[in-house]
Amino acid sequence: MxxxxxxxxxxxxxxxxxxxxxxxxxxxxxxxxxxxxxxxxxxxxxxxxxxxxxxxxxxxxxxxxxxxxxxxxxxxxxxxxxxxxxxxxxxxxxxxxxxxxxxAKGRRYLYLLSNHAVRPGLLHGRAGWFHRPLDVDRMRAAAQVLLGEHDFSAFRAAECQAASPVRTLTRLEIVREGDLIVFDLCANAFLQHMVRNIVGCLVYVGKGRYSSEWVQALLEKRDRRLAAPTFDAAGLYLAGVDYDASWNLPTPAGLPPADTWAALAGRRG
The missing domain is CATH 3.30.70.580 (Pseudouridine synthase I, catalytic domain, N-terminal subdomain)
Incomplete structure (x- = not known):
């Protein structure tokens, strides 16, 4: 059975x-x-x-x-x-x-990032942290470059064993609630460290170091060495796996990212 x-x-x-x-x-x-x-x-x-x-x-x-x-x-x-x-x-x-x-036909990940000058205490181990202000609008513009089918070689771990670096990213939404920034990503599949590497690159854009054109260049050059460092694992959550309805598995809760975190962190008012 x-x-x-x-x-x-x-x-x-x-x-x-x-x-x-x-x-x-x-x-x-x-x-x-x-x-x-x-x-x-x-x-x-x-x-x-x-x-x-x-x-x-x-x-x-x-x-x-x-x-x-x-x-x-x-x-x-x-x-x-x-x-x-x-x-x-x-x-x-x-x-x-x-x-x-x-x-599985697809997967969803959330990445939770605390964006505050002082490192968090309650969120330790539950969220990544970046101390300098981040421009979410710049990050959203750069995120659009990554949507669709691409060779994500620049965003995979050096030890990634996937047969192909090509993946289709169907969603990359970024929501801010106070000091918390939530990245919501869906794809047919993900490469090793792909989400954390994407977050790292978008943080570089958000702090003003690079533009969305740099993210486009990373895709085209397919060289992991040119991208940002891999971001902290603590903020990453496997949030859903998509299956055909015929298997009768429960559907992942469709909570918006901010509400998802409020439930996880016990911060719901």
Missing amino acids: RIALVLEYDGSAHCGWQRQPSGCSVQDALEAALSAIACHEVRVVAAGRTDAGVHAIYQAAHFDTSAQRPPDAWVRGVNTLLPGRIAVRWASPVADDFHARYC
């Missing part, structure tokens, strides 16, 4: 999604909890691998099991065995040909 599940996690205490010999990853914790409920070893496949310090509002995954358990056992039962920073929100049997990674 194949089970699909949706989980959320605070990645600040974990060494990323992917299984590690030290057992410090989100996958390690989830597989241990699922194995205890199933009474046999369970291996999990996720929609995407998040790096160390990266969070998830909506991470989808699947696993196979011979155990017959009520659906609630894969949620409440598993959650009793998980660290407090990880929680399964939904689980249900799916067809055997469902694959959390390969059936």
